[in-house]
Amino acid sequence: xxxxxxxxxxxxxxxxxxxxxxxxxxxxxxxxxxxxxxxxxxxxxxxxxxxxxxxxxxxxxxxxxxxxxxxxxxxxxxxxxxxxxxxxxxxxxxxxxxxxxxxxxxxxxxxxxxxxxxxxxxxxxxxxxxxxxxxxx
Numbered sequence: 001x002x003x004x005x006x007x008x009x010x011x012x013x014x015x016x017x018x019x020x021x022x023x024x025x026x027x028x029x030x031x032x033x034x035x036x037x038x039x040x041x042x043x044x045x046x047x048x049x050x051x052x053x054x055x056x057x058x059x060x061x062x063x064x065x066x067x068x069x070x071x072x073x074x075x076x077x078x079x080x081x082x083x084x085x086x087x088x089x090x091x092x093x094x095x096x097x098x099x100x101x102x103x104x105x106x107x108x109x110x111x112x113x114x115x116x117x118x119x120x121x122x123x124x125x126x127x128x129x130x131x132x133x134x135x136x137x
Contacts (some may be wrong), residue, residue, distance in 0.1 A: 003032065003079075004028045004032070005025070006021075006025050009121075010121070011137075012116075012124055012128050012131075013132070014131050014132070014136055015137055018064060019061065020058075020059045021116070021120060024052075024056065024112075024116055025116075025131065027051055027052045028052065028113050030048055030107055031045075031049065031052060031105060031108075034048050034105075035102055035105055035106055035109070045102065046096060046101070048105075049093075049096060050093075050106055052112055053089045053092070053093055053108075055114060056083070056085065057089075060085065060086070061080075063078075063082070063124075063127075063133070064079070065132060066115055066136055067127075069134075070136075071136060072130055073130070074123075074127065078123055078126070080125050081119055082114075088115075089111075089112075092104065092107070092111070111131070
């Protein structure tokens with residue numbers, strides 16, 4: 001599987017957010033590693049997919065904390081993308097016990113990877129000036 005490699009192009013220059021994004025990349029890569037193992041167990045897959053989803057929620061809550069704290073003007077629009085992540089991952093979570101786990105795990109991971117790339121490169125870059133204005137580094 002193609003690794004999810006952090007490069008400077010993903011950096012927002014906001015340490016707390018960049019570190020969370022990097023950790024999200026690491027979790028996605030762990031899922032890919034588990035999927036590459038021919039003898040991956042259902043328990044391993046469920047555990048790492050659960051971690052991926054929960055970490056995504058944790059990261060979104062960090063951004064939202066700052067949005068609320070400093071009354072980010074584009075919060076409503078940005079939250080639509082957060083809600084999309086939550087809705088989609090909740091659907092995946094509900095399907096985990098019922099479907100072919102390796103296939104679904106790959107689907108979840110690819111979704112998270114693609115969602116995060118778009119989110120960083122398009123949506124998150126919009127709030128960078130606002131966060132820096134409020135001294136969030």
